[in-house]
Amino acid sequence: MTLFYQAVLRDSGQRLGPRLRRGFAAWAAVDDDGAPLIERSRGRTRVTLADTAVCGRYTLDEPTGRGRLRTTATWAEGRRPDRSWVTVTVEGDLSETAAAVRAPGFVAAYLATGRATDGAVPVEAGAQVVGPEEVKDLTRRLAHPSRAVPVVVLTVDRSDPAVAAACADHLAEALAGIAAVVRLYDTRTQEDLNTWLGADLSVFGGGLRTYLPGVRPGEESYAMRHQPRGGSAIREHGTRALDVVITGVVELSAHRQVPADVRQTAQRVDRVLAGTLDPADLHAAPPSPAAIAAPRPPRAPRQPGAPLAETLPPATGPAPAPPVPATPAPAAQPAAAATRAEPAAGPPAAAAPPESTAPPAAGPASLPADLAADDGTGRLAAEIAERLAGHLDDAVLEALVDMARGGDSETTALIRTMSAHLEALTRAVEATGLLGRRGRGDDLERLRREHDRLELDYVELQEHERKAQDRIRWLEARLAEHADPVYGVQDDDPEGVLDAESLMDVVQRARKQLRRLELPDGLDTEVSRLDVTYPRQRRRWTGKAWDALRALDAYAAARAEARFTGGFYDWCSRPLPGEPHIVPTMVSMKESDSVSGNPKYYRARLFRVPAEIDPSGRVYMPAHIKLQAVGSPAPRMHFLDDAGGATGKVWIGYLGDHLPNTRTN
Template identity: 25%
Template sequence: MSEWQPPREVATDLVYRSLFTSPEPDLRERAAELFAAWATGKNVPVDAGTLLDGGSAEAESDGTRRIASGSVGAYSDRAGGQQLEAAVFRLEEHPADGSRWTTSLRIAVPHQTGQKDTEQPWVWLDLEHRRTPDTAPVRPGSPRLIRDLLAAVEGVDASLPLTAEVLTITESHVGELCGWLFDTGRRVPVIVFSPDPQMAEQQERFAAKLARDVTGVAVVVRLRDASAAAAFSRRVGPHLHVYGGGMRTYLPGLVPNEPFPRRHRILSAASMRALGQRSANAVRDQVLALSTRRAQPASYVLVRRALSRGSAEVERNALQDLLRKSQREAADEIAMLYAEVDDLTAQLAAEQVAREQVEDVRLQWELGEIELNDLERDNDRLQARVRWLESQLATHQVHVAGQETPDRIVPPGQVVEVLELAAARLPHLVIGPTADAAAGLDVHPQAERWALKVWQALTALNAYAAARAAGTWRNSFLAWCQEPPSGGIAVPATWVALSESETTGTTPRLRESRTFPVPAVVDPARRVFMQAHVKIQQGGSPCPRLHFHDDTGGRTGQVHVGYVGDHLPTANFR
């Protein structure tokens, strides 16, 4: 019989971090009461007194072992005039699958004698998940504990009140909203919904669910009506407004003359409708991921010292008949060293995660640089050709330099809206039911760039299909892009692939994932394997693709777009 081996674990994921200040009197005691009530609700019988005395309690229910513990302490530096009272309350949950969830609530009440700019008392809640190898990363939303805390005590991020509820803003309160948005001390996003008269109830439910999920790490706001939306637009300007039932996430660091307004992403009403609740989940995941990058408070080093001294005091009381004073002092020093080791271990883990994130960013940057270089070369070539054509026209007394291009369409910044525009304006294309997959792209920061590239691909396909219908082109779409005819709209040929690998084409699961609906006139089965695709992005994740079926030589004479969304699975991908 083989020896039992414990399940292999992976590094702990920090999945949620809330950090805010509170003017609540007796903050440690109030937090202990709320934590004890929350833990008791999870069948761990513990009271505030036990936690404040540095005690613990353990229980098992529903196949999960839970351990609640508390530690308190104080720190005083007479020379520097620094004083601080601190507490940490922790609940570890060990499910039967071998993973571990840890909720840590830290409280600090600093005192700075003789100074006016004393740091405000703060609350810091972390939720960590140590996964087993076969467990996928998860972001479950805000813990109930943070919602209980913010319902019981006042919590603020700079001037911004934190709450689990949706804040409804009327026209008269738009100034207050702008004050929150432009507060230089703000560290959490503000998510603002513009009115959607067509789906007001659905938007209200959507916003309420999102507000609950991001409690403590973002604030959700709804502009009450058209008057409030108009007043908001006037105050922030057209570069920062939100409109048409859409939602905009205003990140920290916003300024009135924002140099990068597109950093504050808009999610259109069309994208939200197409994606449904999954759009709220995607926004939630991005906000929670952003929360984990928050830095620790300046006074946290004092908290560690206070708590280490508090823990040492508990040990000394238990062993006071056995230890001499010198040994107690050594215990103090050992506890301090252990605290510093814990700090360094946590810092190393955080640095490892940061290194991995930097490597991902570096790869994305390299791919972006390659793509940008290609685009700049194309732009330089096209600009030179435009200048030459304008000069040739000028020799024939036709002067077009400086004139606007007639009938030019400015594509929207959302992929779903691009598909809607294509369906209305590109007659040689048939856009299939892919809005759901496309909406999954719109929740990402790169959505605007993807929308532009999807539009470029669609207009190239439409121009190709039009040429095929007119009989002026008889070759493939790839050949069209390799050597576009004069005036023909095309995308770089490196974007285009007319086939998949043999493995993808012969593996039933992979082939099925690329089979999309078409009219019966194209195929009696009403479904076609669409291996031809356009690479909207060359690498990274997400890695959007546009799959199509070329029926320009068939009965419809059109190109049928079956899918626009993230990369479909391959033998080596998902």
Template identity: 40%
Template structure:
């Protein structure tokens, strides 16, 4: 089984050499686990203690410190790889091998290391504890929050009651050190100013905690749900802070590495393994020159030619005297006297064979009004010619001629689209389309939420009518329907409310989906919550003997006000190509109690399709033991589509 990554951070360190400070804090942390103090003068030190193993090695300008320790039937590996530079970098990762679930959090040496210098993520200062923000510092903090080079999330903690959020902020700062920044608003005045500058949809109020992803600009932000808040009521539930920390660390881990780190990390590992010389580190972070593609260069040259205008012809009256002949080392004949200007011959008219003037670039910044039209025309013509040529090779039958006619018709349609798009599309239209797309997605999510509320009321009315046997008027309406803002929040709510479900270790997969598309994740979360409610309602009925069929039958019938989901969302079996392959059944194997299966795990085939097609295509896998010993349903996975024959 591949190891599970619990933490990753890339720390930019301007101080050289890095190893002196990193060696000190890493070895001090290892000593708390029973290891002796490593000798800083040795380039490599290796120790073992109580089944754990410590390796600290370095060569000129780079190094790697690794601690492996046994935990919960598996192993936990903490690694710090570094390279000196201007600035240098340290990559810290924590990986776990084994099935036991562990919360993601920063290794114990990271806060101490952050105190040794001004460590950054490449854009903002990373600190080892929660910063307290006063009213006078709000404007400065907004510059930090909107820094375009910022890579890590920023958690803003609003004032709570009786100082409860002070302790929460410190716990979050310790858990996310290096992978995020935690800021606590000092008082209500600070909170009011911060929210006034952020706007209603992007603020944090009344004891809530909000995570601001990178990049961020409140003036242009169109998707507030990219920056999920957690309400005070949720914060009081068990595991709430761990959910926030998982989200922060997950976002930091999912971010692409800086290009210079991505280039130089393999070089560092080869040097440490002895497969490359130390000299290979020189310039390892410098990007290599991009190779020149002749075809692209030719296309670029043609396109650039369209962006220039011919130089205006110089009038005859502006012609100056001829340039003086070059001075020769040998004496030549004396030049004839120049004729007077009144008898100067007129310039010879240009013939049809004379070369046309070369295009001269427009340097005054004035736009060429025809450039967009001409570029589009070139693209359409090139596309049409290539299609005609490719299909013309297969011509020879009537059907081929028909296809060619259709392709030529398509070319005319493309030309018509060019005429519509090029003149009418002003600067920034692509941004406008993107904004409109995001707004439509948000509106869709709101419609889904409103529909869920109405469906909840209909279910309640149907159930009440079924129980009473006659119409009911004047009774209390059902309570406010829970509307999850994320898949992670759905899992937290399900664990606390749904007694007939057991939710497995799937938080990390759910958080990854929340970060992949924060807008659509609201819709997926709503569907997942409906499915969990239906599963819980079904398990309650079946375990008590009120229903004897399976979950598909429960949903297909849908009578009596029961909670159901559309049967089209259900797949109770996997295909034979999946079930007959260990490569595909292993990712679908999840833990269950020994009463359900003696091995403590089982292959779960039944799943809910939260999105039928597309990417991502979230799935929720479950095992039904509601009619068995435990009387419960076990949800093993909620996340992106698991691998199958189509994805591999």
């Protein structure tokens, strides 16, 4: 599913969960009785409200034409009250005729119940009117280094002051939770603000401007990243002229980096709600791989001379059917059956007839009453039902009957009697609904949720492993330089360990920090497509992409400085001590013959390079790094190694989903 909208808020107010739940339930038109779990369906629309005392998740899944949209509000209490958080996401598959995504209707109502922030500046329910007295506070918000949401500033329209007010209210409703909307009170306020902003960042004439995080008056290298919207367009088209502003901010929200504590806690919310994780462990350290691994049930021991033993369940609970002897023994069979049934039946029954080895001969009509008893029989019935559904199916019974046909008539009669009793017991249990509580769809949904939880755990463990490996490489490098212990010394990298939420974050940091790499602007389209189209998987790729780019940069530096000979694959196989590298299995220095020899696939791997590398300006780049080995999507990073050539750099030609080949076409 594609992520369209994402709000990440901090809320230190009291009763965070009830406030959010009340607004969500009213918006979703659900009768909320306050139960820990409420599930409602109306046609193809499904609503789920689930929470505990420390966290909760509320979901509305609804059709939109031929697509679907899922709106999810998640909250959790933080280690400290000021670290409590709320996330709201809208994701799905929209048809071409579906309306553009805007802020869900409950967000503004929730914001009105408290004073939420983006972690640095307030995010309010409506537009804020700023006069001369509040200008200094506005400038502090604009310049705040930790601000994460855009601030949309609207100026005064002298010809029609009501236009600015209407536009501000429209923007505040559409961008609730992901932007702050400010309306300047008068022209004096506008002049005071523009004096602080400077000519490049000013706003005037009834227009508006969207100030992205990181406003630096007088130091902006590209002031137009803070997009203005002229007053004439707003006066002519009214609120319709604001669609481009709204769309830009909503799309920007989908790329917003989620704080590490929010991301890690969110991965545990499902487990707390499912009852598989104690609420006290909501902020615990990441689970170990051993804790994540699901235990496998013990296999039934194989008994000599019993070829069908593996198909039967372990000998627990009710007594299983007696084994069929290889040599018929009519006289001994009843006694053996009675002995096998003895532990479950209590006192010995030496004179019991053959039928006594089967479950109690209660008819279908009387069994449901027994199942409803409070003496533990209900649990026994559930266990029997599970055995019947999973093991004693018709195929096994028919096989036993076929085997018995070669014996005497008494053995055959015994097995057929057991079959009849089991069939009656199955009908009785089915009548109670025990076998119908979990359908195929429920199982698939449960497995999907469990897969999502395990994938999130895997990504978290992978991130921690990356950070540990990065620390180890740094320590190894220092040991190699100084030949003395440096354990406990912090890394002097001013940027710190990468904690990226999207591949675009990785690309932007690489352009800023990795001097031996060239990442052209043409990469951004495919990189952004991966980020937006696969929001759940993208964090799995960010760490690998950063590791690969760092390894390429370190390799290019070592190669250009004549400290290393060989190609990038050789570098990954035997890197210099302490230098970044990736596992060689991620690297492929060529494409298959079926790709290289096919003009269509060959052209798909031609990427731009400077004329000093190739006069044509394009070159074939078969070498690539696999961010995900198999599956769909399977992102690839194609590169050209010119570390030993004219430029002394590695050129990244492509970063996106798998390019076409014989398997994708």
